[in-house]
Amino acid sequence: MEPNRFTFLNSTGTPSLSQPAAKKMRAHVTKSNFAKRRQRIARTAGANTESTTDERRVPEERNGDVDFLNGKWTGFDNSALQKIQELLYLEGRQAADNPTEAAWFNLIASEPAMVEATMAVALQHWSPSNSWQRKADYHLYKAVSLTKQRIASAASRSDGVLGAVVTMAFGASLENNQLAWNVHIDGLAHIIKERESRVPNSLPSWFIDLIVQDSINNIFGFPRVWHPTILSALGDYHQQSIPKLVATCDSVVQLGKVITSHHDSPFDTPLIAQEIEEPLARLHYEARSLRASDNLHIDAAARAIELVLYLLWPSQSTAHLTLLAGELGAVMRRFPVQGCSYMQLTSFQLMVGAVAAEEGSAARAWFIDILSTSVRCMQLRGWQEPLNLLKLRPASDIGLIDRFRHLWKELQKSDAPLGV
Numbered sequence: 190m191e192p193n194r195f196t197f198l199n200s201t202g203t204p205s206l207s208q209p210a211a212k213k214m215r216a217h218v219t220k221s222n223f224a225k226r227r228q229r230i231a232r233t234a235g236a237n238t239e240s241t242t243d244e245r246r247v248p249e250e251r252n253g254d255v256d257f258l259n260g261k262w263t264g265f266d267n268s269a270l271q272k273i274q275e276l277l278y279l280e281g282r283q284a285a286d287n288p289t290e291a292a293w294f295n296l297i298a299s300e301p302a303m304v305e306a307t308m309a310v311a312l313q314h315w316s317p318s319n320s321w322q323r324k325a326d327y328h329l330y331k332a333v334s335l336t337k338q339r340i341a342s343a344a345s346r347s348d349g350v351l352g353a354v355v356t357m358a359f360g361a362s363l364e365n366n367q368l369a370w371n372v373h374i375d376g377l378a379h380i381i382k383e384r385e386s387r388v389p390n391s392l393p394s395w396f397i398d399l400i401v402q403d404s405i406n407n408i409f410g411f412p413r414v415w416h417p418t419i420l421s422a423l424g425d426y427h428q429q430s431i432p433k434l435v436a437t438c439d440s441v442v443q444l445g446k447v448i449t450s451h452h453d454s455p456f457d458t459p460l461i462a463q464e465i466e467e468p469l470a471r472l473h474y475e476a477r478s479l480r481a482s483d484n485l486h487i488d489a490a491a492r493a494i495e496l497v498l499y500l501l502w503p504s505q506s507t508a509h510l511t512l513l514a515g516e517l518g519a520v521m522r523r524f525p526v527q528g529c530s531y532m533q534l535t536s537f538q539l540m541v542g543a544v545a546a547e548e549g550s551a552a553r554a555w556f557i558d559i560l561s562t563s564v565r566c567m568q569l570r571g572w573q574e575p576l577n578l579l580k581l582r583p584a585s586d587i588g589l590i591d592r593f594r595h596l597w598k599e600l601q602k603s604d605a606p607l608g609v
Contacts (some may be wrong), residue, residue, distance in 0.1 A: 266548040273297065273304070276311035285493060289525035293395060298432045303334035306356035313360065314531055316570045333461020346384050348393050354380060355396065355414055362413040363531060378418040385422055395526060396425065401431070401486040402528075404438050405493045405538040408445075408587070411579065413535065414420060430479065430487050437475045441497060444468050445587025448501050453587065458573060461465035466589040469502050480511055485523050492517040501588055509549045514542045522555075534563040537593075544592045557600070564600045576601060 274294065305328045313325035332353060337451050339350045358373035378551035384391050400423065402517045403415040447464050450456075476498065479491035493522065496513055501503055521538070533539060539556050546553035567575035574580075576597045 200267075226247075248385060249485065257476070273307055274313065276315060277307070277531075286527070290527070293526050296348055296352060298345065300353060302332055302335035302353035302539055303349045304358060305329070305335060306353045306360070309359040310331075310356060310363065311519065311529075314363065314567070314572075317572055329357070329360070346380070346387065351377075351380055351384075351393070351396060355399070359413050362411075363535065363577075374414070374416045377421065378416070381419060381422045392423075397431075398486040400524075401434065402489050402536070403539060404434055404490050405497070406535070408438050408441055408494075408497065408518075409537050409589070409593075411535065411537060413532075430481065430484070431478060433475070434487065434490060435481065437472065437494060440468070440472055440475075441501075442495060442587060444472060444498075445501055445589075449490070449588050465502060469498060472498055485520055485525075487540065488519040489517060489524075492520065493541050496541050497589070500541070500545055501590070509547045511547040511550045511552050514546035515550075517542050518555045520542060530563040530566060531578075533559050534575065535569075536560075540593055540596060544596055545588070561600050574601060 191253065217599065238536050285294055297307055309325050309329035309332055312328060315316065315321055336350060336357075338352055339347070339353075354373055354377045357375060358370055361367075361370035361373055379393065399414060403413050407411050407415040420431065420435050422441060444465070447468075451461065451465060476491050476494040479487060479494070481487045481491070496510065499510055499513070517538075521542075528536065539560055543553055543556035543560060546556065564575050579593075579597065
C-alpha cells in the first residue's frame with residue numbers, strides 16, 4: 190500500500206493532494222486546532238471560576254517524572270510503564286490484573302507511537318491546568334510524527350501502530366474534535382484494509398472487542414471508534430456476529446425514533462402494533478440470539494441492547510430489568526482487559542446498566558461505583574464537571590436522554606468513597 194493513501198496524515202504531509210488543496214486542508218486543520226484550543230481554555234477557565242487552579246489538586250511531578258512527561262526520555266522501563274498506568278487508571282492502579290492485561294501494557298511499551306498517543310490522552314484529561322494541556326499537545330505531536338515514520342517505513346501493519354491510531358481517535362472523540370476524529374478513523378480504516386489484504390483475519394482480539402463495546406455508544410450518538418468504514422472490514426470476525434450486531438443496533442436507533450414520534454403525537458392502536466410492537470418483538474429476538482457464552486463482548490452488547498429495548502418500550506417489571514442489568518454487569522466484570530478511567534466514563538454500556546437497574550440494588554451499585562470513581566478522580570484533579578465530555582457532544586435522543594442526564598447529575602454529586 191502506498192503511504193499517501195493514509196489520509197489521516199495529510200494534515201501535516203499531503204502527498205496525495207494538489208498544492209492548493211493541501212494548503213486549504215492545512216489551513217482548515219490549523220483553524221480547527223486553534224478553535225479547539227480556545228474551547229479548551231474556556232473550559233479551563235470555567236473549571237476555576239470559584240478560585241484559581243488549586244495546585245494541590247494536581248499531582249506534583251516527582252524527580253524523574255518531568256523528563257518523562259515532557260517526552261525527554263530515551264528508553265521505556267518499568268517505572269515509565271507504571272507512570273502510564275497511574276495516569277490512565279486514575280484511582281491509582283499500577284498493575285495488570287491478568288496475563289491478557291499485562292500483554293496489553295506490553296503492547297503499549299513496544300511501540301513509541303502508542304506510548305506517545307497514550308500519554309497525550311492521559312495528560313490532556315489529567316488536569317485542566319494549561320501546563321498539562323501543553324504537555325498533552327506535545328505528546329500528540331510526537332505520536333503523529335512517529336506514526337508518519339512507521340507508515341513511511343511500511344511498519345503500519347504492526348499491532349502497536351494500530352493501537353496508536355486507535356488511541357488518537359479515542360482522544361479526538363473525548364475532545365469532541367470531529368475533524369481530527371474523522372481523519373484518524375479514515376487512517377484506521379486504511380490500516381485495517383492493508384492488513385486484511387495481506388493476512389486475512391489478522392486483527393488483534395483487543396481491537397475487535399473495542400469495536401463491539403462501542404456498539405452501544407453508537408446507538409446514542411457517541412461513537413469512539415465505531416464507524417461504517419471500519420465495520421465493513423470486520424464482516425468475517427466473530428462468526429459473522431458483527432454484521433448482525435451492526436444491523437440490530439441500526440434497527441434499535443430507527444425504532445427509538447418511531448417511539449419518540451409516538452410520544453410526540455400518539456399513534457392509534459393498529460399503527461402501534463405495526464410500527465412499534467412488531468419491530469420490537471423482532472429486535473428482542475435478534476438481541477437474544479446474539480448472546481454468546483463463548484464471546485464476552487458480544488454477549489455483553491446483546492444484553493445491553495435488550496435493556497435499551499425495555500427502556501424504550503417498557504414491558505417488564507423493574508425487577509426483571511434489574512436482573513438483566515446484573516447479568517450484564519457479571520459479563521463485563523469478566524472482560525480480560527478493563528477499560529481505563531476515560532473509557533469507563535464514556536461507556537454507554539455502563540450507563541444503560543445504571544439507569545435500568547432498580548435504585549438501591551446491588552446491580553446498580555456496581556455500575557454507579559465504576560462511573561462515579563472516574564468522575565470523582567477527575568474532580569479531585571481540578572475538573573469541576575468531568576461529564577462535560579458527554580454533555581458538550583450532542584447525543585442521539587431516542588427517548589432516553591433525560592434518564593442519562595439524571596444519571597450524570599447524580600454522578601457529579603456523588604459522595605461515595607473512591608473504589609480502588
